[in-house]
Amino acid sequence: RGGKEDAASALSITHTPPRIYVPLCSVFVVTLVLIAWVLTEFTNSDVPWSDSFTTALSIVGMWMLARKYVEQWLVWIVVDVVCCGLYVYKELYFTAGLYGLYALIAIGGYKKWIRMMEEEK
Template structure:
């Protein structure tokens, strides 16, 4: 599934750029990308890696919630 992996990598780069710009939308993109990576790795029977990306998804959700609570973290 190289096309899916390449697409997710591209979106990960966009999310990282948005994070550097302190855009709140970066977290939503991270949640979507990480969730899709979990599915991709489960499909390939890479269970440890899928678990890692499940944890990263939870971290992204927490980051999103924290950035919503503290407007000083987000660039207007």
């Protein structure tokens, strides 16, 4: 295709189909537990479950982004808010502020995608 995607094959912004939630939650839980186990057994992390939560949810968010599901922005908001708290706990205030900014950007992205989705109708 020469690097260009034709309009018929381009993904549109949509809501996440309800049938996807159970598999997504399953992937999240399995990934959460697996990463937490690795962090607990093989690292000296003092926040293995929080780190695991944000990583597992980020994996889900990236997949949702690739499918152009509007709710992926809600996932990023949760990830960013939890990361913000985690970095405050770690006394990494600049990084916490950065993730607070990311949360605000994600809120803006969610609102924009909702508008774009409605315009496509």
